[in-house]
Amino acid sequence: MTAMVSLRDVSKVFDGTSGPVRAVDGVTLDIERGDVFGVIGYSGAGKSTLVRLINALETPTSGQVVVDGTELTGLSERGLRPARAGIGFIFQQFNLLKSRTVAANVAYPLRVAKWPKAKREARVRELLEFVGLSDKAKQYPDQLSGGQKQRVGIARALATSPALLLADEATSALDPETTKDVLDLLRRVNRELGVTIVVITHEMSVVSYLCNKVAVMEHGKVVEEGDVYRVFAEPSQPITRRFIGAALHDRPRPDVVARLRERHAGRIVTIAIRESEATAGIIVTERLRAHGIDGHVVFGGITEVNSRPLGSLTFALEGPDAAIDAFLADLRAHTEVIEHAPDGDDAGPATKEVGA
Amino acid sequence: MNSNGVSLWPELWQALGETLQMAIAALAIGGLAGLLLGIALYVTRSGNILANRPVFVVLNVLVNIVRPIPFIIFITAVRPLTQALTGASYGVEAAIPALAIMATFATSRIVEQNLVALDPGVIEAARAMGAGPLRIIATVIVPETLGPLILGFTFLFVGIVDMTAVAGAIGAGGLGDFAIVYGYQRFNDVVTWTAVAVIVVMVQLAQLLGNTLARRVLRR
Numbered sequence: 001m002t003a004m005v006s007l008r009d010v011s012k013v014f015d016g017t018s019g020p021v022r023a024v025d026g027v028t029l030d031i032e033r034g035d036v037f038g039v040i041g042y043s044g045a046g047k048s049t050l051v052r053l054i055n056a057l058e059t060p061t062s063g064q065v066v067v068d069g070t071e072l073t074g075l076s077e078r079g080l081r082p083a084r085a086g087i088g089f090i091f092q093q094f095n096l097l098k099s100r101t102v103a104a105n106v107a108y109p110l111r112v113a114k115w116p117k118a119k120r121e122a123r124v125r126e127l128l129e130f131v132g133l134s135d136k137a138k139q140y141p142d143q144l145s146g147g148q149k150q151r152v153g154i155a156r157a158l159a160t161s162p163a164l165l166l167a168d169e170a171t172s173a174l175d176p177e178t179t180k181d182v183l184d185l186l187r188r189v190n191r192e193l194g195v196t197i198v199v200i201t202h203e204m205s206v207v208s209y210l211c212n213k214v215a216v217m218e219h220g221k222v223v224e225e226g227d228v229y230r231v232f233a234e235p236s237q238p239i240t241r242r243f244i245g246a247a248l249h250d251r252p253r254p255d256v257v258a259r260l261r262e263r264h265a266g267r268i269v270t271i272a273i274r275e276s277e278a279t280a281g282i283i284v285t286e287r288l289r290a291h292g293i294d295g296h297v298v299f300g301g302i303t304e305v306n307s308r309p310l311g312s313l314t315f316a317l318e319g320p321d322a323a324i325d326a327f328l329a330d331l332r333a334h335t336e337v338i339e340h341a342p343d344g345d346d347a348g349p350a351t352k353e354v355g356a
Numbered sequence: 357m358n359s360n361g362v363s364l365w366p367e368l369w370q371a372l373g374e375t376l377q378m379a380i381a382a383l384a385i386g387g388l389a390g391l392l393l394g395i396a397l398y399v400t401r402s403g404n405i406l407a408n409r410p411v412f413v414v415l416n417v418l419v420n421i422v423r424p425i426p427f428i429i430f431i432t433a434v435r436p437l438t439q440a441l442t443g444a445s446y447g448v449e450a451a452i453p454a455l456a457i458m459a460t461f462a463t464s465r466i467v468e469q470n471l472v473a474l475d476p477g478v479i480e481a482a483r484a485m486g487a488g489p490l491r492i493i494a495t496v497i498v499p500e501t502l503g504p505l506i507l508g509f510t511f512l513f514v515g516i517v518d519m520t521a522v523a524g525a526i527g528a529g530g531l532g533d534f535a536i537v538y539g540y541q542r543f544n545d546v547v548t549w550t551a552v553a554v555i556v557v558m559v560q561l562a563q564l565l566g567n568t569l570a571r572r573v574l575r576r
Contacts, residue, residue, distance in 0.1 A: 097478055112485050
């Protein structure tokens with residue numbers, strides 16, 4: 001089966017006040033059916049433009065965009081309308097029509113698609129039930145909380161049963177509790193309705209909670225892409241490490257290492273915890289015992305990425321140097337190990353680059 | 357209120373009727389045409405749904421040329437057009453075309469200003485749902501800005517009443533004419549102030565109506 005979204009060397013150039021700006025720069029990307037695909041990047045990385053190229057709100061300067069087997073490049077404005085109608089879109093600021101009730105907002109795309117009234121009403125009821133807002137049908141957007149507004153946005157985006165849903169910073173205006181509710185709803189949309197979802201965000205927590213694939217964007221380019229767990233467990237790009245560091249705070253920065261050293265005797269070592277070493281915690285305790293050394297956790301953080309554990313633990317190790325060296329060598333066969341050398345200028349490449 | 361022992365109340369009521377006739381006709385015609393012109397200005401701006409630089413520039417310049425013309429000069433300048441349209445060169449009917457044209461241009465700017473304040477996000481959402489430009493104008497742009505538009509039209513009504521007084525001064529009748537002929541020219545301040553009071557009450561009622569409608573639309 002063909003990919004749901006296929007971008008081939010897509011660029012978008014805007015005329016900025018100080019010359020042309022390449023918002024999206026030669027992006028090639030495939031998003032498979034059933035994926036929850038995250039696009040993560042800082043503001044200005046081009047991710048909002050990228051998602052607008054997918055639903056043809058923007059037309060590419062060059063390259064090819066194919067969505068659900070339909071080539072969007074080269075279509076006229078009029079020809080793009082049915083394509084857009086077949087792709088759901090939810091917004092950071094919800095963009096609901098304030099002059100219309102919740103039910104009328106959800107019905108709007110059905111009116112555009114010329115559904116008859118009875119069918120429309122039935123569909124709106126069904127959608128409001130799905131997002132848990134049946135009792136709010138006659139209210140106006142101003143009367144709803146942020147999370148409820150986004151639920152209406154999701155119901156509206158799903159009205160015409162699109163196979164693809166695009167979410168542009170859909171939870172960035174929401175508090176953490178509401179964010180989780182909305183992410184859970186999106187997960188249901190993916191699992192129960194089989195809708196492919198593209199999630200644009202600047203928060204790693206959103207990607208690691210919801211997505212199975214991720215593309216990291218910087219300066220209009222996709223710099224890293226693949227399975228979410230692999231990308232976050234083995235980041236190849238500094239920007240990816242920055243996202244991980246900002247979200248996890250799992251590795252001590254040099255100043256933290258210095259403080260740890262003041263408080264704890266022995267050698268300070270950071271050990272990566274990965275799913276492939278699901279028993280890493282056990283391995284560490286086992287090996288400590290086997291090599292006859294003392295170790296206790298002094299820093300760390302472990303989170304779930306795509307439902308699998310990811311993070312690091314930092315230990316203070318006490319015992320004969322030779323025993324510790326043997327222990328570290330043993331552990332390196334299983335996972336990433338960074339020793340923070342006592343002179344302070346050690347930190348190891350990973351530690352230096354993981355700054356929040 | 358009288359002049360040389362004759363009551364002026366019948367004249368006053370007739371003048372009020374003429375003012376209302378002129379103002380309402382100008383508001384209806386100029387309001388509608390101005391709404392369309394204002395929408396055209398808004399949607400043809402760069403980056404908007406029907407962005408079209410030549411059309412925008414022409415409309416914009418046209419509005420900028422007509423609007424600053426003082427109404428008393430404008431109404432005499434368009435007299436040939438008025439005559440062709442209404443067959444009259446003075447009186448209430450003759451004043452209406454000039455009032456309506458000036459109201460159109462004034463309205464267009466008020467409409468444009470209110471539309472510019474609309475969150476572009478809702479237009480983008482409608483586009484994302486596959487809506488075309490005409491549908492977006494009819495179902496998003498106008499309904500979403502209706503409250504401020506009603507207040508804008510109310511503001512405009514007051515301006516039109518002012519213009520009717522100017523039209524009255526050159527023979528169109530109405531309260532302005534009444535105040536000048538029976539008050540100013542006969543040094544009768546009571547008549548002048550009575551006319552002023554009637555205008556104030558009329559404008560207050562119009563404002564009340566506009567506020568009420570706008571509040572209902574905005575549900576506040």
